[in-house]
Amino acid sequence: MGIDYYNILKVNRNASVEDLKKAYRRLAMIWHPDKNLTKNKSEAEAKFKQISEAYDVLSDPQKRQIYDLYGEEALKSGQVPSSSGRGYYTNSYYNNGQHPNPNFRFNPRDAEDIYAELFGGSDGGGGGGSAGRRFKEGYFRNNVNGGESSGSSSSVKKAPAVENVLACSLVDLYKGAKKKIKISRTVLDSSGKIRNVEEILTIDIKPGWKKGTKITFPEKGNQEPGVIAADIIFVVDEKPHDVFTRDSNDLVMNQEISLLEALTGKMVELTTLDGRNLAIPVTEMVKPGDELTVANEGMPISKDPRKRGNLRIKFDVRYPSRLSAEQKSDLRRVLGGS
Template sequence: MGNPSELYYKILNISKDTSPKEIRAAYRTLVRQWHPDKHPASSKNEAEARFKAITEAYEALLDQQENGAAFGVRSNVDGKRDRIERTASASAGAGTGATGGVGGGRAPAMPRAQSEKTAPRTAPCTPAREFSKKVYSSTDIGEGGRAGRRAFAEFSSYVVRKAPPLERKVECTLEELCSGCKKEVKYTRDAVTKNGLIAKKEMTQTIRVKPGWKKGMKVTFEGMGDERPGCLPGDAVFTISERKHKVFKRKGNDLVLKAEVPLVSALTGWSFSFRLLGGEKMGFSFRDEVVFPGYEKVVAGEGMPVSGAADKGARGDLRVKFDVVFPKNLTDEQRLGLANILRGCA
């Protein structure tokens, strides 16, 4: 951090071998993004701080590159440019010239503090002069870039400081997760008023639940959570939860249905029916097969939709698990009768 130019490259999000033309392009993109007039009151302070740091970094890097060209640039063996730092005496003895705009040339001959007093300049962007006070000067650069670090500290403080997320749960039925739905969610957030106080504000967001979503799925509305003075607004994060179903249980993309079968029905034949999540009726009949404990009937493609699958119609399976209910008591006559009947069964 001893070299202030490292801060400037970070502020403009460019590499150290960036050309003046690329620096100007990066600057134009960032000032359009962070112009304070384009931001609401809640983020205006952040936008102004970024705008200041972006403008100062842009001017400082062009000064460094163009003064390097004026006072001598030598090439290393690998072809990289090795800029020679200007000295105070060289800066004082250089000539003057008019400064161009965002895309024009600049006067590399004198330090910025001197040139601003003796030669009129065309600001790279009018709002830059409206919102940008000097965060550092060319003198500060020679002294180790203390003010440059202050500019970056002010800039980065808004990047890392963000109000904690506001988290809420959104309960959905298994039917809603199967077919998809819209959920209108109302919640209360903290909002910073014009005088800096915190007031409660009622909010409503629409969540579009897609078919096949699972519990734990998170939906985030950036900047729509709580506000805190001097911080970026937090996010509003809604986590999908699943209401317990009276018939089905979800296992991944499969649906599990447990059915109890009386012993006599499991041995002699049995029929039963139920309704799927979509309301369709489904039934099973057992005539020639014996239902034993742990018996499972799988119906392919009758489970939950597979969210995000390439095949839009992909679905899990329906698994019907049978639990055979044995009698708790038998009479001696019943025992004898069962023994005679079952003795010959393999």
Template sequence: MGKDYYAILGVSKNADENEIKKAYRKQALKWHPDRNKDKAELAKTKFQEVGEAFEVLSDKNKRAIYDQYGEEGLKAGPPPSEGPGGAGGGFPGFGGGFPGGGGGHTFTFTSGGPGGGFKSYHPSNADDIFKHFFASFGGGGMGMDDDDDFRGGGGMPGGFSAFGGMPGMSGMGGMGGMGGGRGGGGGFRQAQPQKPPAIKRPLPISLEDLYTGTTKRLKVTRKLRDGATGRPVTTDKILTINVKAGWKAGTKIRFPGEGDELENGQAQDIEFIVEEKPHPVFQREGDNLRMNITLSLVEALTGFSRVIKTLDGRSLNVNNSNSIIHSGQESRVSNEGMPNSKTGRKGDLIIKYTVNFPTSLTPAQKEGIKKVLG
């Protein structure tokens, strides 16, 4: 028994053109392989069947033959007296057929075959049907913005858009070979739909992690549209961010299509923006690090030694015994600052000194200072 195209799309035999288009959109989005990676083979089969059903029922000639003879009659060919189906196959509104198809599927009378028959009808590729259908809404391919610093990876890219193509498809802005078109050039061009705004979230990272680099795994909760009902369904997903040593505050990491799926089928991007967590010792200035050391008056005059714990856990010795340190004076330690994320070179560690003067002196201390310094 042949396929029931009406049942596949979920429409009645009296369904009009708009009902068929609406049903196809719903079923095609539901069974698209990109959306069913966990059941790839089933989705591939269903997706092809849905495309085939739409290709037949959206064409008056094919549909008339199918209604009378079923799938077998359509693919084997009805008697010539019942109508050849003509050479104007393809989808209504496309000027006939697919690019390079010269008017879609052509039914040509031949000798032999059931009832005199004609060349058998062969369904088009489901992806081609899908592209052409959504192109009719005036969309270009859904290319992702790449004007941010970094882009996240993994997961299903982008969302499904009834007005903007499918993720991973090439741009559909100019549909060559589609007959008629606009502007007299034979191309089919319409303005791309406006991309929904990205969901922006802060990403606080410690100075230690920005110094060494690290991997962050974040669980995000998003809303996807159920393919059957269209209702939003809340799901969780883990996104992985490989933090590169030297990233600065304001660095953006974008995950295309990993946000909420909107009613029109488009999915929002998620964009994380790096924030530096405050550090108790170090402050960042570009590729340099800055810190303060407080000295007693004796240390400022006679010398000092300090052990500083660096951001990667090393012990760095800083000392002075050759000169007097004044309050507000600075010294610089080369190659002990932050790494540059592009060059890998490190900045400097800048140390500012604060000298604590005593609040009072005993008479004996005063006399002693006078003897030494007088």
């Protein structure tokens, strides 16, 4: 049989077209590369294509008939097994029955076209074209309380999404981290009874994520009869740091220096969020409120973690509380006063 399309979509062999649509939508919400934030992108892309191919084959009566009779290899090659079991040959007979579609040629549909068709494109959901290939985030926003898309006749409703705060340190958001969160939820067993289960959700925090970033776990809320379980959404929040504050992709720190250091220079020493020790020379005269910018020592940029924002050091000049007469005289002499 080769690839088991039924197992990929997690449906039985008698699944209806509506069953296939529901299974596809559920899995696409998890694995579409633009929606998927918690897994490896290449893995998500491969899984999404596999799900789309399974739906393409099983939702097409001709493809499904050939697949059910002869398997994936025959479907794609156009050759069916001989009744003797000694190999494949084109447009032959199988168990004394003619090939169901002698002129059939396997032509797989584009994964993004399938996605646009089932989730609705800006052209009304027909699929294809650039509009059909863009990720339809609007579907998820507009259908949190509505279950199926507007084109579906299903009356099953979806429970409202549940949002939780995910507190992250600045170090987590700088370096990336893995957080495991234990949840308790109700599920329906095979007999329809409600029972409590505990589950561990894993979130891979990517370097550069910002406050407000949302991570969605589709249908991980409580299950109830007649209601699609809610999505669980974690919203990133940023814990205060002792030294640095974040300004978009920049890191900002305050540095107090004495009046003498402001006039004569100083070496600012600090430890970065990833544990490196930096020594930054201040060679120009500093006025209160001045900033020194150190390029590429800010936060990673989430779309390209190899790039970073800047580190901005804000200076506060500390003036002496008093000067002796001798010190004042010395300053007049050095600074050229009378």
